[in-house]
Amino acid sequence: MAETRKASRFIVPVAVAGVAAATIGLVPALAASGDPDLPDITAQQLIEKIAASDTQTLSGTFKISTDLGLPAFGNLMSGLGGGEGGGSSADPSAKLTELVSGTHTLRVAADGPERQKLTLLDGSDEYSLIHNGDDVWAYDSKSNEVFHEKAPEGAGTPEEKDVPKGKDVPTTPKELADEVLKAAGDTTSITVDGTAKVAGRDAYQLVIKPKQAGSTVASVKIAVDAASGTPLKFTLASVEGGKPVVDAGFTKVDFGKPAASEFTFKAPAGAKVTEGGAEKAAGEEKLPEEFEKGLGDLEKSFGDFGEGMNVIGEGWTTIAKLDTGAPAPKTEEAPKEFQGLLDSLGDKVTGKFGSGTVFKTKLVNALLTDDGKVYVGAVTKDALVDAANAGK
Known part of the structure; x- marks a missing residue:
């Protein structure tokens, strides 16, 4: 179960890509x-x-x-x-x-x-x-x-x-x-x-x-x-x-x-x-204890999204900024089944803010900085980097 707990740290960047899909829904x-x-x-x-x-x-x-x-x-x-x-x-x-x-x-x-x-x-x-x-x-x-x-x-x-x-x-x-x-x-x-x-x-x-x-x-x-x-x-x-x-x-x-x-x-x-x-009740009762602990660690690391989020800009270029307070997980530390996916979704970037990874889709992109900040929006990679540089 240790591998499951370790994997839970890498659910967030994968889920970021899924956010774009969720916002589209059924069409x-x-x-x-x-x-x-x-x-x-x-x-x-x-x-x-x-x-x-x-x-x-x-x-x-x-x-x-x-x-x-x-x-x-x-x-x-x-x-x-x-x-x-x-x-x-x-x-x-x-x-x-x-x-x-x-x-x-x-x-x-x-x-x-x-x-x-x-x-x-x-x-x-x-x-x-x-x-x-x-x-x-x-x-x-x-x-x-x-x-x-x-x-x-x-x-x-x-x-x-x-x-x-x-x-x-x-x-x-x-x-x-x-x-x-x-x-x-x-x-x-x-x-x-x-x-x-x-x-x-x-x-x-x-x-x-x-x-x-x-x-x-x-x-x-x-x-x-x-x-x-x-x-x-x-x-x-x-x-x-x-x-x-x-x-x-x-x-x-x-x-x-x-x-x-x-x-x-x-x-x-x-x-x-x-x-x-x-x-729902059955799922709560049968969820493996170590996986549940892994999810708890993830929640503790990333904090309350609603309370910790700042909004940058307006209209089509609005960016949500979140400071998780924890260093971002490194791709090489991910379970093997995650490494290829994370690499295909992410581009390494650097700037005045330091370094990080942009997880990309054609609609919603997210920058996870190595020091634990997250910038998300329906904006380009350059726009996310500019926002991170300005927020340094």
């Missing part, structure tokens, strides 16, 4: 075709149209294509928390992380704030996440396992519609658009760039770009349904070029009311059913 991808002739509209009018949209019902198919520029993690992390207290393979908190890389096809259905369904198609296997009233169900056909938990209090508010409850991630192009528009201000350029055909529907193209130098975001493009104002497609491009970080949109969409049967669920015969609360 669909689709190539649009055709340029419909639509009445002229200003960016302000289109933003107001999005804000006024109130799509309560829909069903359709979408694809998600995500490229964070990360190497394949494989089963690297599974051994750290698995084993005796491994939990259910149908648990959404673990299953939906598969969407942070590659291309996936999903089906979605929504009927107001109380009923939503998301199905991930993976070859002949399916994974379904269903919110129906007070219940959240998840089913993994590959393992024939079911996960069930009660929807949290307040899950039926209009602001949270279209999301399988209990999972705090954006799941539709509209939610992604809302998150981006919240950050729009003097640091942002917003324009309308023509029209498009998405899932057979006429749409306007809203283009959002940072005005500031140093952001990893080149642009965000949102295709907005001309009739309803519902975002149909979402594309996030990186300054690195190449494939978009996120390319998202419906391939098929219908705004009619789905059948009630879409949201009913009964565990298949022979399926293993895990209750969310019971799983």
Whole structure:
């Protein structure tokens, strides 16, 4: 178990890369075709149209294509928390992380704030996440396992519609658009760039770009349904070029009311059913003592992120700074299975601040200095180094 405890010190830099994926969440991808002739509209009018949209019902198919520029993690992390207290393979908190890389096809259905369904198609296997009233169900056909938990209090508010409850991630192009528009201000350029055909529907193209130098975001493009104002497609491009970080949109969409049967669920015969609360308790009881101690050491070393964090800059180039008070772990001290991954994610850097490593993705980068300071943001490596130099 000593190796497990040692490995826990290196979870943080690997997890930093995962933060970029977590912030993206579930998003669909689709190539649009055709340029419909639509009445002229200003960016302000289109933003107001999005804000006024109130799509309560829909069903359709979408694809998600995500490229964070990360190497394949494989089963690297599974051994750290698995084993005796491994939990259910149908648990959404673990299953939906598969969407942070590659291309996936999903089906979605929504009927107001109380009923939503998301199905991930993976070859002949399916994974379904269903919110129906007070219940959240998840089913993994590959393992024939079911996960069930009660929807949290307040899950039926209009602001949270279209999301399988209990999972705090954006799941539709509209939610992604809302998150981006919240950050729009003097640091942002917003324009309308023509029209498009998405899932057979006429749409306007809203283009959002940072005005500031140093952001990893080149642009965000949102295709907005001309009739309803519902975002149909979402594309996030990186300054690195190449494939978009996120390319998202419906391939098929219908705004009619789905059948009630879409949201009913009964565990298949022979399926293993895990209750969310019971799983948590079992995990706490069965977590190996030495691994638990390793996590405690990690928490003590890195302190309270909420209390120790400072914010540098604003808008698209905001950087979070944290002083852990402990020297950063050295790559050569990491377990062998971590060394190659850390080297592929990290670039050694030096400056007035001293030396450190930048752990990089196409969206979120993090600088860990050798003296224990952490700088994280959707900014370039140079921007992180400049911030560390200024904070010396």
